Amino acid sequence: MGEQWAQFVAAGLTSGAIYALVALGFSIVYNASHAINFAQGEFVMVGGMAAVSLVAAGLPLAVAVLLAVAVAGVVGLGVEKLAIEPAQRSGKADVVTLIIITIGVALFLRGVAQVLWDKRVHPLPAFSGTEPIAILGATLVPQSLWVLGGTALAVLALGWFFSRTLYGKAMRATAVNPLAAELMGISTRGVMLASFALAAMLGALGGVLTAPITFTSYDVGVMLGLKGFAAAMLGGLGSFGGAVAGGLLLGLLESLGAGLLSSAYKDAIAFVVILGVLFFMPGGLVGARRSERV
């Protein structure tokens, strides 16, 4: 019985790490614009599919993966420049309008993916082999370790960026008070661009890390986007620690629910979580403790 729990926890943490990366992307864009970017899931798809194409074109795996993340970053920049900026410049874009625009962007990206690539399911080669590893009663594939390690590294790098570098602090300042930040010489436009690029790269990182295990196709973004959003809500929208905690917690809930209750309703767990959070604690896990200095 203990062995079963170990396996469920291992699976839950692995998928939870991907949700955490997606949730981080949601939080970063939310901080910059107070809008939910529903195209976040599609960035994961772009990362995975681009990596598949680059590997098929003959590039070594490591180069393909890094290049795919960079490509997704460019796509993120493009989305901000072409879809968000014109709306904000017109002055009529409130948060709801921006959200709807991102839904449109998501549909657009999915459509382009179908035409550019295809509708089939594609695997990515595992980064370091497929021999299962036994850890504490559970068996993991090496790729799971890459997922957990890659996510941990990304979270640490983000933490360092936002707390130790000038640009990171500038982004945090814009999140707290855009007008004050603008007056201090921080370009809000630049922060928006950087936020989208960062969110896209985080999503794409998740996409390339998980594609060897879960495969990728033109529509993986739909579910991942929604579950990542559930994780972000669970942790508290806008909080980075919350995004990571929410992602891991959601992954664990899904895996334990599938293992101990019913495997048929695994997908429903994320949506029940969203409802629960909205009903009982809209601020998420971290939200209740956030306070403002006046």
Next chain:
Amino acid sequence: MTLLRHARPLAHAAVLSLAVAAVPALAQEPIRIGSFLSVTGPAAFLGDPELKTLELYVERINAAGGVNGRKLQLTAYDDAGDAEKARTFAKRLIEQDKVDLIVGGSTTGATMAAVPLVEQAGVPFISLAGAVVIVEPVKKWVFKTPHTDRMACDKIFVDMKARGASKVALISGSGGFDKSMRAECLKVAPNHGVEIVADETYGAADTDMTAQLTKIRASNAQAVLNAGFGQGPAIVTRNYRQVGITLPLYQSHGVASKEYIKLSGDAANGVRLPAAALLVADLLAAGDAQKPVVTAYRDAYETRFKSDVSTFGGHAYDGLMLAVGAIKAAGSTDKAKVRDALEATKGYVGTGGMVTMSATDHMGLDLSAFRMLEVKNGTWSLVQ
């Protein structure tokens, strides 16, 4: 007044000449074959080879002179694996395109959505989907070419018993085919002396089945059957090796394609599944009745499309050939006559097996039409 005097004979002449012109036009009227297939979407590995096959052979038949002196005209729509869209397209085929016959319905869901329409309109419909509900209970206008999921269960259970396994764990997905096959396997297991000791399910888009497989590993199963199709079985196969289960793993004929082996990688070695002879055309004995048919189809398909042949394309080939045979036998495209001719098909050797239909059997295959295959070194091998 002079004009009016000539008007009536002129009108008669005009009508007569139109009638004369129309008669040869009627004789050239093409035989309209309609199709709705899942060319894109999660069932694309079914619909894509099916569409290619239909197009290829309609072209070939027309180049050889057509059927009963008439050309075949194929009207095909893509339902993208969505049963609702399939229903809409079936309606369009029947009412707007006025097809004489439908060969289509890549998935069970799409097929069952169209069944009420063809039954009401009285259009012969040859389905390319797997579940047994399509022909049981027998519906007057509905036929199918692929083996049923019940036959797959029978074939698999026979093989399991031969290897000494009588306690079996089931794991299946949430799709129409998965659910149908799971129900059939549960139903026929007692006939073979097989006891189902575990029954796990996963969602169609799930990417991790280690939880379900961990539970199966803890049970006293002696063999595992994964009733499903799509990407789910590939993930189950990989997770199976990851979780360290060494029991025999059986898949359904729904994943009888190279795509499954490619997605599963090395994990697929040792997996057994029932499939049509088409996949192992070269391994068939020289005297095998199916060998010339499957070899010819495979060569034609692979030369033209430069990709591996699949059993699903083979089902479309059988569907088209059965339709053409029935139209020839009926001598016309009268829907009732073609339907009767289809029902009277005897001894047709196709890629799926030998087909002999009857009023109570609108599929016509028996267990010998399935061969048991095993994946060895990343490719198919025949289990004797």
